[in-house]
Amino acid sequence: MRAMSGDDVTAAVEGCVAALGTAVDRDWKGVGAGRLEWSCRQTAEHIANALFGYASRLVTGAQDYLPCVLAFDDHARNTGLLEAIRSTGGLLAVTVRTTPRGTRAVHRQPFGSADREGFAAMGVTEVLLHTHDIAQGLGIAYAPSEDLAESALTWLFPHVQPGPAPWPTLLWATGRGDLPGRAPVTDWRWRNNLVIPAERLTLAGVRPAAARDLSLGGDGGFEWLEGGPFEGTRVASSSLVKAYEAGVHRPEFGVFALVRHEDGRAVGGMGFHGVPDEEGRVEVGYDLVEGARGQGYATEALRTLTEWALARDDVDTVFATIEGDNLPSQRVVARAGFTRATVEEEQTARDEHGMESGLQLHIRRS
Structure with a gap:
């Protein structure tokens, strides 16, 4: 598992153009695209518009949708549609490569925004799935690399248990195929990572791909304060990966990196030990890099995360278990209410x- 990049967008687009380029002499207007209600032509136009929209919002960090879309000539040839996909794919790839770490722009599903890796993953997923739809409608062969499909799953589908192979799993997860032992999917959406703002910090949700890297000794794609991440964050990330692989991970109740606003550095980790139980109880844990301790970061983050959780309908109590001789941690939870x-x-x-x-x-109760 790895981070998504502009190179992934380019690879997905190249695969799309190569596959659909074998059928440019066919009628795309009069043929439906797979299980969609769109024609193959409309679906190709949607791919280009999605890539254009993602690049346009990400390049400025827009917090609202832009009041424009691409308009296509009614008489445009299929080759022109593929050129539009190549062009807009190139725009998104370059934008992902040049956008600063931590920049987020609007995207509704489901937490309101996405970062540069999220936009790359969404662009890749749009291309993979809709190329499949068009190819299915035209009756031509198409299968992307399993690496791209796996990256899309680990970046946007953290709630979906991995299957025997990534591409069939992605098709199943988006209602486009069957998977042995699993019920058909009729309603789905992808999930960018949740971020929760605090006064001096942002609590940035850790995705399964980043958690795997952290558990193996990497930085998870974050720039850490010297000495980080601390061991507790790595252990929690390992637990997140196990939950993901078991199909029980819920990203809202996962691990968050505590990213400092002033310099973009991660100073610690905080998160839940699982989803709320039947009584609405959920356990929270945290650690900080040694150089960030004594500055109120843990208190600020814990108060923010606890209030976010208690505002939910499925949480009544947030609790923490602390060793009897750990006085600093006891003071943190007391200051957090x-x-x-x-x-x-x-x-x-x-x-x-x-x-x-x-x-x-x-304990803190609602």
């Missing part, structure tokens, strides 16, 4: 939930 659980609550946590002896339970 947590209170020490009662003796009875702690005993219940040990008896019914397996909390280790020596740990304290700290």
